[in-house]
Structure formats: structure tokens, C-alpha cells
Amino acid sequence: MESSPRLTVRGLLDEPLMEGARVVDREADLDRALTWVLPFGEVVGRFDDLTGVAVYMRPEALADSAHALSALAARDAAALVVDGSVPAGVPWPPGLVVIELDLPVGFAALNRLLAERSLMQEVHVMRYSAHVHSTLAGLLHRGAGLNLLVKEVSALAQHPAIALDARGQAVAFHGVDVARAEEISEVLHKQLSTVTAADRHAHHDTRVLEEVVGGAPWTCTASTIRLGKRFEGWVVVLASGTSPGPHELAQHAVVTEQATAIIGSEMLRQRSVDEAEERARGDFVQALVHGSFTSQHDMQARAEYHDIDLTSTFAVFVAPGYGENPAGPGGDESGGLLRLARYAASVLPHPSVRSYVTVIGDVLVVVRSLRYRDPRDVELEIAEYADAVSQDLSRRRVRPVPVAHGVPAVGADQIRESYRQARVALGIGQRLGMSGSVAYRDLRGYGVLELVAETDRSRRFVGDVFGSLKPGTDLYDTLSAYLAAGGNVNAAARELSVHRNTMLSKLDRISRAMGMDVRLPENQFTAWLAVRLELLDRLRTSVENEINYR
Template sequence: MEPHPRLTLAGLLDEPLMEGARVVAGTAATDTPVTWALPFTEVMSRYDDLTATVVYSRPESLAAKPSSLGSLLARGAPAVIVDGPLPSTMTADSFPTGLVVVEMGFPIGFGPLNRLLAERALTQEVHVMRYATHVHQSLAGMLHRGAGMPLLLREVSALSHSPAVALDSHCQPVADHAIPADCAEAVLAAVRTTLLERGDAPDNHHTAVVADLTADGVRWTCTASPILLGKYFEGWVAILRRGERPGEHDLAQHAVVAEQATAIIGSEMLRQRSVEEAEERARGDFVQALVHGGFASDLEMRTRAGYHDIDLDATFAVFITRDDSRAPDSDENPRGSSRLLRLARFAASLLPHRDVRSYVTVLGDVLVVVRTVRSTAPSEVDIEVADYAQAMAEELTARGHDVRSPVAYGAVAVGASQIRDSYREARVALGIASRMHLQGAVAYRDLRSYGVLEQIADTDRSRQLVADVLGPIRLGTELHATLLAYLEQGGNVNAAARVLNMHRNTMLSKLDRISRTIGLDIREPENQFTVWLAVRLELLDNLGVSVAREVNFV
């Protein structure tokens, strides 16, 4: 079953009703479509497009307004049908070049002509609907039986007798069938370029576009229909024909097949995406359990690792960064929550190597990449890990990631059991780097003094020192920010004032207030060291509490 051919001007002249008609001007092109008829007196009072609309006129009406025929041609009318012999004053030279004028041998009236065209148009629409139903049922039946994307594309190709391809919303091929292997890459690239040049995603569910393209010097015709599910544009279904552009009948058939395939192909694309997202969530949960040490037993860890094809005996490095600029979810932006996960996937694709695997997860506003290390020599391991951290920092910044957030990493983990310690070091390094306003790649081992202090931060004596020295100056207060800026500038009043954008006298006043509050003259070098120590112990203790809270929450 195929679409019934549309009525053309040549086909109209072959109808019994038109017996005795002759073309007195122009050429009745065989492929000029004809859909409707309107009387001459009506079209002259309006300015509508007349494409595929023949104009019916009585001889006397035409003779009264011969100068108006040029406007009919400009508005796209394929022909004028004169209901009877033309007046003797009108000859072929009286009509504009390009306008087809048909003279009836005897009058037939507007009603019979209009009824003929309406019946033929209705018949054609019924045939199209029947064929569209046949195509839809064929594809829907395959989808119901569990056919995947390749089988669905094979059926589309069989129905259209031509190669077919499905593309995602970025015009990347998802699956194709019957495209010759020797030119498949060039053809798909040409299809992608052609559809991308259309600009924004289409907003019409039932409009197929026809475009001519060239691949490796060979001409192809592409009939593509957009996949629109709800208000979201999901991609294209395209049917290709090699060589000269097909006739109107074949293009109509391709359009029907492509349009009917969009809903079925789109449903399969959504199903595949949901499966992939479910697998990705499960893999992300496994990675979270790795970085938090959340397995009940080694057997559980190895069983789940086998499902996700992760080698637990490999050497790993853990990289993390924070995105403070992440847009919240909203009804207007329902996909906004996936932004950080997309960044994580992008980070995992950096510096690819066949022997390297990357696993990602998102913990709140923290992006985590667990990456295997292929090098074995210690010096080579350090270089490989540092290079990736630097590349991750640079590329995420280039993609709009918060430039203030560094990429931190800890010591490499030999085996999955050490990933937890590596992640903890990376979290501590990220917190310290953020407090110190560091950017780029930051290694835990480069913060040597903090590494020593971390071992005593989680003790009662350390907390007592922080309470005795800092007293009521709490994190987040104005005095705390002033104290931190002063210490970071090495006790330089002028430099600290510039950092805080305040007058020098105001800075001196605040330092005096801090000294009175803590009972120590902050401008004395010995006291500065004591306060410096308390501030860092407080930072490390808060980071330890934050990591522990994260583990318990997850």
C-alpha cells in the first residue's frame, strides 16, 4: 500500500469532464499539483496565495479584466480555466508568459469543476491516511514486540525502499540502515550539516523537510521529519535517496513514512535513554559507595563491581570540584539539575586512553571523577594525575564552570579499598583551596602543613585551643573575614585593607577590636602564629565534620 498520487494539471486535463479542453497559452506541466478551484471574481477581490489553485473564469469576465492576469501568475496560480471559447479579441499573446490558459470546448460550470477537484483531493487524503495508518501499525507492532532501534530503522527502510537514519537532538546519528558502507560516513556528515543549518528545532509535528545534499560528489535527496515529544525536540528521522531527486509520488511516500516513524522512533529513543540513565544512576551509586566506603562486605563490593565492569584491583585517582553557580531546578528548566552531571561526563572524557576508565558521580554540588591510572612508575603516576587535574580545571572553566572552584585530588589509591582515603584527602584539599582562594589543580600533598595538622584537628585539645584563641569570632562573621584577610596578607595592614576594600584606619580599628575580643595583640608575630594555627585547626575540624555528615547522609 502506497500513497495515492496527487492530482496534477496534466491529470486534470485527462478527466472526462475536461473533454474538448485545449491549452491555448503556456505549457501544462505534468507535475504541477492542483488541489482547489476558485472563481475569477473572488480571487481578484483577495490577495491570498494561489499555489495549486486553478482559477475558473467565464469568457466575458476574462475579457473585461485582461490586465489582471499578471497578478494571478505572481500569486502562484498554475492555470486559468476559461469556461467556453475565448473572445476573438484575445489571443495567446494576450496572456503573461508562464501562465497556463485552458479553453473549454463547451461550458461546464464552476460547480462540476469544483466538485471534481474536491473528490480527487478527498480521495488522495483518504489514501494518504490509509497508508499512514499502515506504516504506523507496522512500526508500532515491532515496537510492541520489543524491536530495538536497528530493527525499527530496517522497517522504515523497507517501507520507503530507501536508506534511513535516526538522529538525536544534536543531529548525531543514533542508528541507520542500508546506507552503503563505502560512503556512510560522508553521507551522515552531509545529513548532519544540512539539518544543523536549519537553525532552531522545528515546532511542527507533521512537517517533513526535503533537502538536496552532496556527499563525495554524489547527489542525495534527504526527506527528514522532526521528532517532537511533547514540547521537546528529540531529533530527526531521515530517508535518503541516491541520485536524481525522486518524483513527487516517491517524495510523498517518504514524507509519510518519516512522519509516522517519528513517534515510534522517539518512543524507542526515550526508552533507551531511561535505561541508560538507570544504569548511570546505579553506577553513580556504586561510585558513591566507593568514595564513602559504604559496602557491608568485600563480597558485596566485588559483586556490584562485576556488574558495572570495574576492576577493583586497578590503581585509581580521585578528582573533585565544586559548582557554586549551579542553577536550581524549576518548572521552566526541568533539566537544570543534570548540568553538573553533564559536566562530570565531559570531565570523564578528557585525555582519553584505551587503558583508562573514568567513573563519575555527583554529591550535592560536588563533582567526583574516579579515574584509573595506567602508569606504574611513581614519577610517571604523579605526572599523569597532575596533567589530568590541570586539564579538567582548564576545560571545565572553558565550559562555563565556576572559575573560583579548583580541582582537588588526593594520593592515588592502589586498589578500590583505598579510594575512600583518597577521596577524603581530595575533599580536605578542596575545602582548604577554596578558603585560600586557590585556582586550577590542587594536590593534597602540596598542602603539607595542613596534612600534619589534620591528624590533630579531630581532638579535644585542638577544639579547646580553637575555643580559647578565637572565642566569639566565629566563621562567617565580619571579624572572622577581617582576621583571615590580615593573616593571609602576612600581617600587612595596607594589603589586607585593599583586599577587603576598606580604609586603612578602618582596618586598624577592626584589628584593635579583634585583639580585645581574643585577649591577644594580633599585631604581634607570636600571636599571629597562634591565631593562624587556631584558624587552620578550625577549618580542618569543620571539613572533617562535613565529610562525616556527607557519609552519614548518603
């Protein structure tokens, strides 16, 4: 929309200079906007648009230029002003507003009139814009938050106001209750997210929407919040009931446009504060899962500061972040893994449940309090949350994502062990290509082997079995796939996308490197055991190094 109500043809006729002027067609549209006037000689023979432009013409020129009048109508001229009496019998094209002046006034006087009106209007808009900006900027500099800023926007517009973030959530509002604010924000987000081709072409950042919310009509004037090239949300003035007039809508547009930079700056400041607090909370969560407090008093003091009840029962969930998002070009921007962790924490919300997130390396960590105390209910609650997080992350990453968890931690002292179990389960789950909920307790066979894997005798056994075959090589991966396929050569070849003969050739090389035929069942079990022990020893070493790092 225009930033201010413009002069119309009807308004021009009310000017003293136009006294005695007559409209040839009484049914013509006199509410057309009028911004400028040009002499007929300058517009004839051209093809540019004449929207908002009045064309000045002398009566004696009509006889020779009657054929050009239809072109003026086609170019959407606002009006044709004839400076004197109109000759009889002139064929007027439909849609063209023709004004006949009683007394000639001259082009200079008419041009000066429109220029003065335009300048006066612009000065009025600039003064009002400066008033709105200084009022809101003064509040911002005095430390007013979003609520006070939106309240002042509402006072300036004399209507309710609401600020929406980039996801369409109401972050502050005034003049409406919470339920109505949520209803309006939901409707507005759907409409404002759809940009028409005309708005995109005109680069309009202010839109007026007519919506029905709660059975009542609302006229919503919304301006886009942009900080640099980044979109942050909208500032919206809400007028219920009868639609406001053009002048009032123009005032609303000025208020919202001036408020976008101020409210956007406060939103950015608040986000920086929230992220700083979240980083501090994330550091505390890392200390919890690593058990790296100097004393019990240190842990209690930091927990009280972050409002964390250390006597609750917790479950620790871990998921791979993956360094690059296949769904987005160039991967995630800065802080993408932490945002993923926040999304994971927001899954299956409940008033009595608190979730604390952090990122360790490329692993997302969520420490979540549990509602239930009965072991069976606790197990179901943990599995339900892990499955839900896995589905959410898989959808965002466009790939299967396992979410691992250890046994529940009763009190903060057991969080470290629960985290260690979750990391081991995650490593096993990734190695086996698992997805969904991966519970440490479901990997009972690995739990027994884990007790043996860290001994020197186990390491010697692994070295003797593998011989010259090194973990991480192509032959080692081939052996793992062959054992995972239950010794089926064809299935392993399909899994690795190689020919059966190639698979057989690699198995021969593996057998020579290990000094035994891996195609024999008893040797397959020995190789399977060595692969598992090597995996568990590597995972244990990695997790222990992380937890014990200071």
C-alpha cells in the first residue's frame, strides 16, 4: 500500500483553484490517486504508464488530438484536465475522467498546486514517522522490553498490536488476550507467508489483510521485520470491526514500518541473551554428563542458578548431528547443531518435564527429566520420546537417525554413567546401521562383552585374530558386512554393491590376512567376536577420553 493517502481527483476538485470545474461524465471514478500533472505534448506519442498522472490540455488542441484520447485511457491516466470550455461533439473514450475548467488557470498554476500538495503530504508523513521513531527509540534506549514496545505501538495506532517471530509465533502483544493472540497469529502466519507476485515485484514490506478471527472481522496492517537481509518476523496493528479509512490505515502503516527496526533490534538483543544463557546452561549440562564439578557444593550452586532439580530422575539421549544437512545447500549455518538439539528438546512437551540440551562434538545431547517412577512406565516414556526425536531428526536430516539412551539416572550423580551407556549404544547403533530408539539395555550381549573388551587379554585376542587386517580398511568393512549378512556371500555383495566374484576374491584375501578361512562357521564366530570386542574397546576409549578430559 502507499505510505500515505494521496490526493485524489475528487480532492483536486475541492481546491479553490478548481472552483467552477465540471466533470464531463458524472459517473466517472473520482477516487483515483493523483500525484502529478503533465502537459499533453509531453505524454503524446509515448507508451509509459500514466497511473496517478493528470494530463493538462488546451481546448484548441482537442480538435487535432481527439484520436490520442483513447491512448490516454489505455495508459490509465488519472484525469484529463481541459483548461477552458470543451468543444461540442468530442468523442470521449470510456474510463477517462475529463475535467472542464470554468476559467483558464494555466499549466504552471495547476502544476504548482499538485507540487505543494505532494510536498505538504510528504512533510506530514515524515514528521509523523519521525515522531513514531523517536518515541519507540527512546523506549528502547531506556531498556524497555518487547512487551512495552508493542504496548507503545498499540498506543500510537490506538488499536491492538502484536509482534510475530519468523515462525509466526506471537512474542509480544497488547490489546488482545492470549487465546485471541494465538488465533490471530496462526491466521496471519498462513497469509503473510504467501507473497503474491505483485507484492514481490513491488518489494512491498507492508500489507493490509482482511481476516475473520473468532467470528469477528479484523483489518491487519503488517510490516516485515528485516535486519540486514535476514527476515525476523512481522509487526502487526489489529483493527476489529469496520475497516478503517485510508488515512487511518496509512497511519497504521507508518507506525508498523517505523516499529520494525526498533522491535527487530530488541528481538535480536533478547535472542543474544537467550543464546548466552543457553550456552551457559549447555556448559552445565556438559559438566553433568562428564561429572566435572569441583565439589558437590559447586554442582548444587550451578544447578540452582539454572533452576535444575538434581533430585529428579533423568534420561540421557544422544543422537548424531552429522556435519552436513543433505536437505540444505552448503550444510547448516553456524549453530545448526544446537538448533537441532533445541528441536529435539521440544519434542513431546509436557508441563512437568524439563529438557536440557548441549552439543558435544557432533553429538546432540538431551538430558530430560521423567514424569513416571514405575520402571515399566519409565521404560515406555523413554522409548516413546526416543522414537519421536528420531522421527523428527530423520525428517529434518532426510536420513535415518538413531537416538540412543542408557538406563535412567536417579539423581544427578548417575547422569555420567547414563551418558556413557548412551554413547556406547549410539556407537553400536551407528555401526550396525540402526535407527529409531537404541536402548543400551537392549544390547545385553554387548553389555557383557563390554566388561571384557577393556582388558589386555581381549586386546591380544583381537590382535591375534585380525593379524595383518587393520580396522577401518576396505577389507575390514567387507568382513563386517559379510558377518552381518550371516555368512551369505550374495547378501553381502548386494549390501556392498559389488559383484559376487569380487566378494569371493576379497574373502580369500581376508582369510589369508587373518590366517584362517572366514567362510567356516567356527571361524566366523571367532571373527564376529573379535569385531565386536574391537568396536567396544574403541568406543569405550573414545567416551572415556571425552568424559575424563579437563
